[in-house]
């Protein structure tokens with residue numbers, strides 16, 4: 493049975509005081525849930541969040557990492573540094589990293605390898621831009637992003653990979669993919685995996701949807717058979733909204 497997951501990507505939001513307030517609100521909301529719950533604060537608040545959520549069932553994950561183990565990469569953070577503060581999972585390939593920091597499929601393949609070599613779990617993000625969807629190229633773009641960054645891996649690696657489909661046109665715009673659009677793309681993603689690695693692997697990989705998921709639309713999106721959860725941006729900054737989404741399962 494593949495896992496259901498709801499992860500909050502806080503992006504570049506919340507200083508220490510704001511992080512403390514949100515963590516405390518989350519702990520008040522924190523009940524048993526059908527989904528695995530994760531939050532991704534900024535690097536500077538990871539250790540604090542890990543300590544604060546130690547006794548909860550919320551996992552603290554990172555938003556990014558560098559592929560190298562250490563060395564002259566000013567401003568970067570390595571897998572072992574993340575692990576040393578309790579972080580076992582990292583988001584890689586977010587569209588904002590691709591767009592604003594020029595992260596290519598080739599670079600992401602290196603990051604994926606580094607995370608796996610450090611026994612970390614990966615939430616691997618990808619998704620088409622509006623122009624791709626308008627021209628009917630969304631499957632070609634998404635298929636290419638997955639193949640270029642992941643298809644050099646052995647099948648066993650997929651035990652530690654969660655996929656997150658985030659259409660760029662739906663991120664932070666208030667416009668979501670319709671539940672049918674999400675389901676169609678998730679089914680395509682699963683078929684892409686099955687064609688390469690077989691049905692057993694494809695059936696076990698969780699595929700999350702991200703892009704303007706809110707309490708009002710989560711249940712319908714999560715009800716689709718190939719949607720195994722969500723990667724939540726804006727709505728994850730409010731504990732009540734975030735848990736309304738978690739409890740949509």
Ligand code: 13P
Nearest residue numbers: 501663664703704725726
């Ligand atoms: P929003 O939920 O704010 O659209 O952001 C989605 C996202 O980018 C999560 O990684």
